[in-house]
């Protein structure tokens with residue numbers, strides 16, 4: 001194995017897997033698959049036109065070099081609009097069309113960001129009641145968050161991620177060099193999830209970001225990139241290991257900023273990226289935490305300063321018309337239960353608590369602030 005790879009184990013017993021990160025590892029993907037016991041001769045690669053054009057050939061060459069015979073590509077549209085039932089259904093149709101024989105079932109490879117990873121992971125989870133899949137994340141967001149943990153889903157009926165499953169990948173391999181072609185906006189979007197980890201999972205990450213790691217990350221400094229991505233993956237793995245199926249409340253921590261963030265993302269019809277919406281959502285949740293007196297004094301300012309340095313929005317100003325649609329979206333949220341939303345509230349960097357009975361007037365206030 002290349003000495004440049006870092007490895008994080010996600011210790012889930014029979015479903016355990018490794019997350020490998022390193023520069024320039026895409027050409028070695030085939031041998032990495034073999035080393036991890038994936039001896040298939042066929043591959044089904046899900047990607048989108050943008051990522052496929054950049055990295056499809058390199059991935060295919062890597063697979064062929066290690067003896068893959070058939071490599072079938074299927075593309076879904078770039079962006080969140082592609083994460084829908086129709087694209088999911090077309091992906092399943094393509095799987096069935098190309099691999100009708102159960103004896104020649106392919107290894108599914110998900111080359112792209114969170115949209116490809118979530119939709120393709122869901123297709124792999126249900127096709128023939130589950131075929132092995134490997135996440136090959138190419139966005140910062142997917143590298144630090146969505147490729148790890150086994151939550152796979154598509155949006156449906158105007159609700160984010162409402163149709164989905166828990167299905168762990170067999171391996172995650174991220175070639176950090178692929179992040180170099182991301183647009184600055186997509187890079188910043190991924191930084192929002194990095195800041196999320198610092199804010200509620202790890203005080204020392206938060207402090208390091210404040211001390212300059214954020215700028216080095218955004219400048220794609222190699223050492224910082226591998227350090228930050230690996231730390232985030234470790235944090236995610238630790239949460240997932242303790243609450244794989246999101247039943248114990250532990251995994252809710254990863255939802256910081258996502259209650260209002262998801263409602264905004266949907267109501268604004270994806271005019272904001274996921275990370276941008278989550279940035280606004282984190283500020284709104286922290287505003288709530290301050291009003292409820294659960295948050296350390298000064299935390300909101302520190303968080304806002306960090307998000308601003310990352311070029312992320314603190315609010316979605318000038319959109320008061322989104323208040324009502326957001327309110328409806330909040331009530332359709334996956335985590336909306338018995339008339340209440342679940343809020344993850346920061347306490348101090350690296351600490352959080354959840355609250356189910358945040359008074360609606362306070363939620364309204366935070367939403368008005370987010371849209372004004």
Ligand SMILES: NC(=O)c1ccc[n+]([C@@H]2O[C@H](COP(=O)([O-])OP(=O)(O)OC[C@H]3O[C@@H](n4cnc5c(N)ncnc54)[C@H](O)[C@@H]3O)[C@@H](O)[C@H]2O)c1
Nearest residue numbers: 050078079113114115138139141145146151178181182274
């Ligand atoms: N499953 C989970 O646990 C989890 C966690 C967080 C987020 N998510 C989901 O992830 C999705 C967001 O993921 P995302 O931010 O990766 O978005 P994305 O998949 O839409 O990718 C963003 C854009 O970047 C482009 N792109 C991808 N890789 C590139 C590269 N290397 N070079 C140039 N362009 C590239 C894509 O074509 C796309 O236009 C959301 O749907 C969100 O709900 C899931």
Ligand SMILES: [Zn+2]
Nearest residue numbers: 193258274278
């Ligand atoms: Zn997210």
